[in-house]
Amino acid sequence: MKRNPKELDSTHRTLTRRTLLLGGLQLAFAGGLAARMRYLQVDQADEFRLLAEENRINFELLPPARGRIFDRNGITIAQNSPSYRIVIVPENAGNIEEAIANLREVIDISDEDVEEALKDIKNSKRFHRVTLSDQVAWEDVARVAANAPALPGIAPEVGLTRDYPQHEDFAHVIGYVGPVSDYDLSKMDDPDPILLTPRFQFGKVGLESKREETLRGKAGTKQVEVNAFGRVMRELGRQEGEAGADLQLTVDAELQSYVQARLGEESAAAVIIDVDNGDIRAIASAPSFDPNLFVRGISVGDYRDLTGNTYRPLSNKTVQGTYPPGSTFKMVTALAGLEEGVVGFEDTAYCPGHLEVGGRRFHCWKRAGHGHMNLEDSLKHSCDVYYYDLAVKVGIDKISEMANRLGLGMRHDLPMSAVASGLTPNRAWKEQRYGQDWLIGDTVNASIGQGYMLASPLQLAVMSARLATGRSVTPRLIKSIDGIEEPSGAGEDLGLKETHLRAVQKAMYSVSNDRRGTAYRSRIIADGMRMAGKTGTSQVRNITAAERAAGVIRNEDLPWERRDHALFVGFAPFDNPKYAVAVVVEHGGGGSKAAAPIARDVMLQALYDGAPPLSAYPKSQRSKIKEQQERLETERLKRRDTDGNDQA
Known part of the structure; x- marks a missing residue:
């Protein structure tokens, strides 16, 4: 069907107006985008260059929870207990001696701890955490946290430490853990990176040593953004580790x-x-x-x-x-x-x-x-x-x-x-x-x-x-x-x-x-x-x-x-x-x-x-045996009270 000239002329005018409107909007968007790009790339170039230089990404190892050890009836023999400590990241602390001196004005740290920490800092990578003081009281944790701006690279953290609630009873069976030493590392061809963390607890003797890999688990990783002062700006990602396996013994x-x-x-x-x-x-x-x-x-x-x-x-x-x-x-x-x-x-x-x-x-x-x-x-x-x-x-x-x-x-x-x-x-x-x-x-x-x-x-x-x-x-x-x-x-x-x-x-x-x-x-x-x-x-x-x-x-x-x-x-x-x-x-x-x-x-x-x-x-021995049983039970109860152990 043929359309008349008036209808064609009207349709043409309508399309022209729409085209002009859309073109104007596109031109305005392109102009705004160009202006923003110029602002970011030219006007703000120095600021973003500074941010790029001052902020970076760090990868930190997350120690795995060590596997627990139980007796045949489920009584705990080895466990992990919370432990507060003060740590330092050397590359974020600036002058190490000065940083430690500032910390000692806030909390008491023994000369032995300082000496051990300086040794650990010398033997570890500068981005590794090093423990300055372990098993610190909550009051000391609060003081360090309150003075954080004046203590760059130093922070309190909570970790886990090995604890043996049965004390003497299982010492020769499960042995004990202790800080990884140079001698321990010298016996390994390709040590797990987590072992390089200063004062990381490692099985020394007994079951703790013989089943070290089973009990240790696998370390996780944390990706964080930090500024030039070492302050963590944000956590970018985390991959949880794998806790060590729990062992149940045949021993009662x-x-x-x-x-x-x-x-x-x-x-x-x-x-x-x-x-x-x-x-x-x-x-x-x-x-x-x-x-x-x-x-x-x-x-x-x-x-x-x-x-x-x-x-x-x-x-x-x-x-x-x-x-x-x-x-x-x-x-x-x-x-x-x-x-x-x-x-x-x-x-x-x-x-x-x-x-x-x-x-x-x-x-x-x-x-x-x-x-x-x-x-x-x-x-x-x-x-x-x-x-x-x-x-x-x-x-x-x-x-x-x-x-x-x-x-x-x-x-x-x-x-x-x-x-x-x-x-x-x-x-x-x-x-x-x-x-x-x-x-x-x-x-x-x-x-x-x-x-x-x-x-x-x-x-x-x-x-x-x-x-x-x-x-x-x-x-x-x-x-x-x-x-x-x-x-x-x-x-x-x-x-x-x-x-x-x-x-x-x-x-x-x-x-x-x-x-x-x-x-x-x-x-x-x-x-x-x-x-x-x-x-x-x-x-x-x-x-x-x-x-x-x-x-x-x-x-x-x-x-x-x-x-x-x-x-x-x-x-x-x-x-x-x-x-x-x-x-x-x-x-x-x-x-x-x-x-x-x-x-x-x-x-x-x-x-x-x-x-x-x-x-x-035998009847003739019963009075003596009774005294012996009472004495042994008294000694065991006394040991539990002294050790603070209510599980043995």
Whole structure:
């Protein structure tokens, strides 16, 4: 359809006006944009150049929260507690000495802290935070915050520090953390950057060290904008780190506390193992120490007290200490003889008080001798001559093999420091070590756990667990990591003949329950709880022929360091074994007097999951035991009050 000329003319005028309007608006926008760009690029150029020069982006590492450690029941053993500190960023502080001097006018800082901080500043990058004062009071934090404009590069902050609420009870198990040292860094090929942060807490010994990477976690990062004075203008971004994994141990904190108290001031060690799965229920070394002393750096005086103590509180005797196992080794020799078929259950050996071997006389502990001894009697009375005679028939290589089978002479893989392998010598070992032939006298000494033979309390507890079950029970310290269960240590069948194992177990039962047994005074009389065991005494000095002729000097009459070590191993209940125990008392004298009573008491504490009834003890001992229980409980409560610990 054709449009008339008037309509066309009207439409044309309308389009022209719209075009002019839109063009005008675009021109006005372009003009305003150009004016603004000129203002920013020309008129404000100097200001923005200054801002660009004075403001910059810093990346800061965010320390991760260290994983916590709990006992098997969820009681806290290691945790992270808030800690206020004053830090300095050297590149933002200008003159360091002047900045520190200004700070000391606001709060008190010791000369030692200043010296340590200056050392850290010298050894770290200038953009790293350095701690000037740790564990400061809230009042000091407030003073520093109020004077912030006059303290460039210095600021208060809150962080986390390691805390051990169980104090002495777990010192040898979990160890402690401390500031990362140059020596620590020198042992690492590619250290985690977070470790370069001055005074960052790092596992030094024990579980804290052996599971450092698991417990440490991964650092986060924070991106901040700061001005030329070091003041944070704003946070631009943050990537949170990953907290360390929480560990749950197999140890029972209540039992551990009791065992530590029961060992008292002795130089001693005790280990209790659950024979069903290898879980270590208690592993205590005495005397102990407070690991909190090491967290922020121990004082010279405190460290001198620990290192100067004759009883060596810093040494973990449960896994580091190795001792001649003495008569607790006799079950190994007996099983070796039974398995090789060189002795029967009722075969006897005559003990006149000594045995002539290779032109040398080897003495029994009983000078007058024991007379005719079979296997059960030899263990019950702990006759040495029976085992001298048996060892000559069996030979050292078979004895050493049986010892390894029962867990001696090998390093058990526990996350603890300096776990010893012990020693179960044989012919090849002596040739390699000394370039000498093995002598028949070496075999005789080894048969009763003397000579070159060495074992730790942990190994002796494993041996007891394997004797109780006939399985290769393996000790386990960590129950779970972040809730994920660790493999059981129940072990496989050792392949020992059941009749042989039963014979040795029955003989150990007689040691503790027969009136003539060496551990009879430390028996358990509660039905279904009776313990089988073996006492041991290991010599630490040579007894000369002259002394033997005149009469061997009693341990009580010797200086402490020349007395024999006292040992006891055992398991209970006899009919259905649940726990195995090993106790070593350094220079304690006889095993029946020093070690067996401790083993009996800690075993009952484990069996009853707390204080046992007095009816579990022989009637004649109950009044003394009651006093002991009350005293130990009072001491434990006093320690909790002193430490401020309500969880132990």
